[in-house]
Amino acid sequence: MKNTTNRRNFLKLGLASVIGITVGKELLVKPAHASDLPHLTEDDPQAKALQYVHQAADSDKHCGNCALIQGNDGDEWRPCAIFPGKAVNTNGWCSAWVKKP
Numbered sequence: 001m002k003n004t005t006n007r008r009n010f011l012k013l014g015l016a017s018v019i020g021i022t023v024g025k026e027l028l029v030k031p032a033h034a035s036d037l038p039h040l041t042e043d044d045p046q047a048k049a050l051q052y053v054h055q056a057a058d059s060d061k062h063c064g065n066c067a068l069i070q071g072n073d074g075d076e077w078r079p080c081a082i083f084p085g086k087a088v089n090t091n092g093w094c095s096a097w098v099k100k101p
């Protein structure tokens with residue numbers, strides 16, 4: 001009985017260690033830099049659905065002053081919460097535009 005309990009505890013500890021190492025490695029991997037992301041194209045189906053363009057028609061409403069833009073100010077291409085895994089042009093616009101507070 002004692003041997004079974006010890007074996008179970010050993011297996012649980014081993015499994016927990018494997019999970020901990022796996023999750024830990026994932027957390028240590030640096031997030032992709034904006035410059036590594038492919039640029040969103042205007043003919044991308046999701047971009048088309050949201051009428052994304054690289055150059056906004058209204059100079060007061062563009063990706064650079066949208067609340068959904070991410071990354072660093074000053075970068076020409078930046079990540080956007082609406083288009084994960086792609087970078088949008090800071091001069092662009094789409095119909096999901098929300099004024100940055």
Ligand code: SF4
Nearest residue numbers: 063066068080094097
């Ligand atoms: S939601 Fe649209 S307007 Fe706002 S940053 Fe993303 S692509 Fe640009």
